[in-house]
Amino acid sequence: MNKAHQNKSAEDEILAEDVLKLTSDSxxxxxxxxxxxxxxxxxxxxxxxxxxLQDDGFNIEEINSDLGVILGAKNREAVEAGQVAGAVIIAVxxxxxxxxxxxxxxxxxIVVSEAPSDPNSxxxxxTFSRLVWNTANELSKAxxxxxxxxxxxxxxxxxxxxxxxxxxx
Amino acid sequence: MNKFKKVSITVAILLLLSLQGCVKDSKQALFKTGDASxxxxxxxxxxxxxxxxxxxxxxxxxxxxxxxxxxxxKADNDVGxxxxxxxxxxxxxxxxxxxxNKNETQLLVRASVQQHLKAVEDAxxxxxxxxxxxxxxxxxxxxxx
Numbered sequence: 001m002n003k004a005h006q007n008k009s010a011e012d013e014i015l016a017e018d019v020l021k022l023t024s025d026s027x028x029x030x031x032x033x034x035x036x037x038x039x040x041x042x043x044x045x046x047x048x049x050x051x052x053l054q055d056d057g058f059n060i061e062e063i064n065s066d067l068g069v070i071l072g073a074k075n076r077e078a079v080e081a082g083q084v085a086g087a088v089i090i091a092v093x094x095x096x097x098x099x100x101x102x103x104x105x106x107x108x109x110i111v112v113s114e115a116p117s118d119p120n121s122x123x124x125x126x127t128f129s130r131l132v133w134n135t136a137n138e139l140s141k142a143x144x145x146x147x148x149x150x151x152x153x154x155x156x157x158x159x160x161x162x163x164x165x166x167x168x169x
Numbered sequence: 170m171n172k173f174k175k176v177s178i179t180v181a182i183l184l185l186l187s188l189q190g191c192v193k194d195s196k197q198a199l200f201k202t203g204d205a206s207x208x209x210x211x212x213x214x215x216x217x218x219x220x221x222x223x224x225x226x227x228x229x230x231x232x233x234x235x236x237x238x239x240x241x242x243k244a245d246n247d248v249g250x251x252x253x254x255x256x257x258x259x260x261x262x263x264x265x266x267x268x269x270n271k272n273e274t275q276l277l278v279r280a281s282v283q284q285h286l287k288a289v290e291d292a293x294x295x296x297x298x299x300x301x302x303x304x305x306x307x308x309x310x311x312x313x314x
Contacts, residue, residue, distance in 0.1 A: 014260045016284055017291065019237075020298040026236045033235070062243050067227055067251075069244040109240040109253075111231055125232075129240045129256050142256040144238060 032148055034125040035155045037162060042068060042112050045122045048161045049110045055157075058108055068112035078104035078132045099136035106130045108154075126154055205290040213292040215279040216299050216310035217271055223249055226276055229305045230266045237301060239264060260284065277313065278302070 039045060049070055050060060058072030078101040087100045107129050115121035128150055132141035205213070220226060223246065230251050231241055239253035239262075249268040255261060262284040271277040280298055282289040289295070299310045 014255075014257050016260065017294060018297075019255065019260070019262045019282065019284060019289075020264075020294055020301070022236060022297075022301050026238070029238070030236055064244045064246065066224065066246045067231060067244045069231065069241050069251075071240075071242055107240055109235075109242070111235060111241060113228055113232070125235055127235060127238075127240050129254075131256070142258055142261050144240070144256050 029146060030125070032146070032151050033127055034123060035158065036115055036118075037122050037124065037158075038120065039122050039162065040114075040120045042114065042122050045112050045124060045162065046070065048158065049112065049124065052157055052161045053108060053110075055161075058106075070108075070110040070112070072108045072110070073105055075103060075105050078102060099134035099138065099140070101132050101140055102135045104130050104132040104141075124155075124158065126151065128154075203288055203290045210290060211279070212313060213290070213295045214281055215277055215313045216302075217275050217277055217313055218306060218308050218310060219275055220306075220308060221270065221274060221276060223268055223270070223276060226268050226278065226306070227251060230268065230278065230302065233298070233302045233305045234264065234266070236305075237298070262289075275311075278310075 037045060043065060046063075046065055046068060050063070050072075053060060053070070053072035056074075058074045060070065061073050062069065062071035080101060083100040087098050090096065090098050108126060109129075110124060110126045112122060112124050115123045128145040130141070130143055130145060131139060132143075134140040218226065227244070227246055227249060231244060234241060234251065234253045237255065239255045241251065241253045243250065243252040250265065251268075252263070252265045254263050262282055264280060264282045266278060266280045268276055268278050278299075280295060282294065282298075303310045
């Protein structure tokens with residue numbers, strides 16, 4: 001996990017010819033993005049995931065229950081204090097305005113499937129990513145979000161959500 | 170004045186020369202492909218697997234795309250399509266994989282990728298994908314005859 005974290009900046013350095021190559025990080029990322037739940041009812045897990053995305057303000061953009069695929073997305077502000085400060089300093093010193101990040105589209109892609117060696121368990125893998133546009137309306141960032149904390153937070157919510165679903169409240 | 174005229178003509182010529190690399194009509198991109206022929210492209214992009222379990226194959230394709238860092242955007246098991254995108258600041262790729270019956274015992278998997286505003290026509294890149302898929306499928310990927 002630490003390794004994935006350290007390589008966070010390296011994710012932007014993929015070479016065009018390596019786009020479909022598995023790397024040593026692939027398995028670390030898989031671990032970080034996957035959890036197994038001791039529940040055989042996949043539709044229940046899918047329902048939980050959808051409810052959870054709604055809790056966090058995501059719109060459900062795509063869903064296929066046979067394949068266990070859910071795609072959620074939300075548009076949010078992306079103004080960051082550091083960037084604003086930098087832009088102000090540049091404007092004061094050089095008298096030019098530089099574009100700063102303004103809006104972002106955050107996506108969550110969730111895949112629910114049967115655990116390979118254990119039909120009584122369900123596996124959930126989630127990947128987060130975002131696109132960011134700046135004040136000049138240019139796409140300034142296109143990132144996979146590979147920070148371990150994001151995934152820990154998400155999966156602790158899943159556990160709670162599954163519990164809620166179980167309880168039917 | 171005469172000198173100014175000469176300069177402006179030179180500038181105009183240089184400008185026209187610089188436009189040489191541009192296309193006449195960018196709408197032509199609609200049906201324009203790269204250097205590979207349709208037949209070549211299909212052979213790069215397609216493999217046959219000895220299974221008829223379409224749902225399981227689609228699920229394996231999805232898992233493989235996730236391993237490769239793709240975000241799954243769309244999936245449909247009736248038609249047999251999965252699409253995803255892989256983001257990285259300087260490098261983003263879009264990919265679509267289709268799975269359909271080839272005959273009574275085999276499935277045909279076809280992948281198409283675009284990156285940097287171009288269709289990928291490099292056989293080695295598709296081979297990377299099928300190597301990863303083969304491993305996940307526990308089945309050999311055959312070239313299409």
